[in-house]
Amino acid sequence: MxxxxxxxxxxxxxxxxxxxxxxxxxxxxxxxxxxxxxxxxxxxxxxxxxxxxxxxxxxxxxxxxxxxxxxxxxxxxxxxxxxxxxxxxxxxxxxxxxxxxxxxxxxxxxxxxxxxxxxxxxxxxxxxxxxxxxxxxxxxxxxxxxxxxxxxxxxxxxxGWVHLQCRCGYQDAQGYKNWMGVGESCGTSASPHCPGRCGVGCGPDNLGPTGNWGGGKYTADCAKHDYGVGSWGDASDDYLFAPPNCLGI
Incomplete structure (x- = not known):
């Protein structure tokens, strides 16, 4: 870098x-x-x-x-x-x-x-x-x-948090169903191409010398927040405690 x-x-x-x-x-x-x-x-x-x-x-x-x-x-x-x-x-x-x-x-x-x-x-x-x-x-x-x-x-x-599949697909986020994950077919203008990522847009993941800064995690609460059907506070435990599941994609 x-x-x-x-x-x-x-x-x-x-x-x-x-x-x-x-x-x-x-x-x-x-x-x-x-x-x-x-x-x-x-x-x-x-x-x-x-x-x-x-x-x-x-x-x-x-x-x-x-x-x-x-x-x-x-x-x-x-x-x-x-x-x-x-x-x-x-x-x-x-x-x-x-x-x-x-x-x-x-x-x-x-x-x-x-x-x-x-x-x-x-x-x-x-x-x-x-x-x-x-x-x-x-x-x-x-x-x-x-x-x-x-x-x-x-x-x-x-x-609890529910990890999503990393790649774009029609997924169930604890009862809310929509296109989630990374891919050109996913998302809206508010969250293009990677709804569900716990972080801004589609990056930055893998920052720094050990590759651990950034989101690297896709969860149900973060997806609902991205689509405007879940609150910022509801996603807090996902951001602060959930382990990354999609680093390097």
Missing amino acids: TRNFVVSLASLGASALVFLGACSSGSSAEPEPATKAAGLTLETMTPTFVEGTFDDGAAALGFKSVEHHPRQVDVTVVAGKTELTMHLDYNRGEGEFDAKSGQLDQAQVGAMLRLMTALAGAVPSEDTTATMALGRTLNFFSVARPNEALPTFKFVAES
Whole structure:
């Protein structure tokens, strides 16, 4: 992957230092300072704590992902006056989202995906629980409806998700039947060619050096969300907990 930005790091985990060393010029161990064109600044990165900012001119975001107990992570993303918090417990398969009825504009929603793409090129993809939670949360936020008050809700993985077939076909998404999966015959103008994918459009999957950033999963709740018959909140456990089933297609 070609990287057109430089990352500034105030604190590095050992694995990230090895990876990012190839991106800096010269023999100095010090990373090059971030530039405005880069957009991404990682201020702290340890196996349990990732914090930084992103500003590509279209929108500015602050983000933090903290594993405060093993496999229990708090992810915070700040967009303007709106602070979005996601509490994730991978041990219990439970989560809670709260934005205090704040909302995102279209530029801020789009920046979620661009930030995820930038992170995929800068850090080991889903290398830790903290980065996995951050990536999946950003992917979920990238399909939030702009200019609408964001609801507060809790969700559990035990409520289940239903994986779909990856290739385009007429499928049953828990009682809702339509064309789902990847293919030219699938989808509508709102979700062309890949309804059911938990993420924006048909990509990006397989980002980063280990190929784990992005959706890579097609589920019933994500399909119903794509077709406008299911809510954003109903798909939350699919985004945050369901394992990928369609990587590499």
